[in-house]
Amino acid sequence: MTASNESTLHYSLGERLPGPAQTLEIAPGVKWIRMSLPFALDHINLWLLRDRQQDIHGQTREGWTVVDCCVNRSEARAQWEQIFATQLEGLPILRVIVTHMHPDHIGLAGWLCEHWQAPLWISSTDYNVALVAMKDRDGFGGESGADFYKLHGQTDAQFLAHVRGRGSYYPSLVSPLPSTYHRIIDGMEVEINGHAWQCIAGYGHAPEHIALYCPELNILISGDMVLPRISANVSVHAAEPEANPLQLFLSSLERYFALPEDTQVLPSHGKPFTGLHLRVQQLIDHHHERLNDIMQAAQAEALSAANILDVLFKRQLDSHQMTFAMGEALAHLHYLWFAKQLVRKADEHGVLRFYLPQT
């Protein structure tokens, strides 16, 4: 969903972007990589952090920690190969940190770990959910996915056929994961090049997203939790049909008010910026506006998730975008349902609808 009021944010590097297979230095030892993605969201930002680590013999090794990986596509692997050759100052990658399990972030983690014999650092929840998703379960598509969307009022045959056909979507974008990982968890400090980076867990967008904040550098690697131009997708999925992810997402966002307002934010999409508190407030306000729109629409009729796509998304959606839109619509309806502002009941066709409570 767009939640744009970006004119009021300050872009630290102006319009500058790293070129393909190039890096742009953000701060000493912190480099920005920008890779293209084959989706409507057409790029992802990855971060290279200068690092040094002791090996098991007590020898110090100089190298890099990489944060996030891009999708498992030959174009992305080719860009990485060029980065290995030209951007690493002849040093190895020592560690791969992944903020969360979505394909654009974890896609090449297994490949990078294998190539460099480097460990994967990730939250336990996202590692394990990614392992399950690699086994091609229906939570991301298939027949049970289509049934879930029908239960929520979808009748578009073309869309439902798309969902049925997309059972193996996740493994098509993600290289096999390492069989071991190093757990990162909320409140933990990760030492990178002598600097402490604090792990901040966030919920509602991914199972257990980890952002990284370094007080000394005053830099936040925000992943998808705080983005400058768009609001991260917050969806109810077929695998957890009664979830309340928007409540989790909004309460996770509140935590960023504790960081300094002048924090340099390095987001996964868009450009590095300052104005963290302002942006977090904009994101919170954006979701509350959508919730108000839904309450308005509920005055006129009982709503299914399919009913409110027009209320939330004022543009034509293709089948791929529709899965995100249905999940997002449901996240907003569930927020209001859990807050007892709406009640839920199946109609005579078995479609779940959300009503204003009887007064």
Ligand SMILES: [Zn+2]
């Ligand atoms: Zn994501």
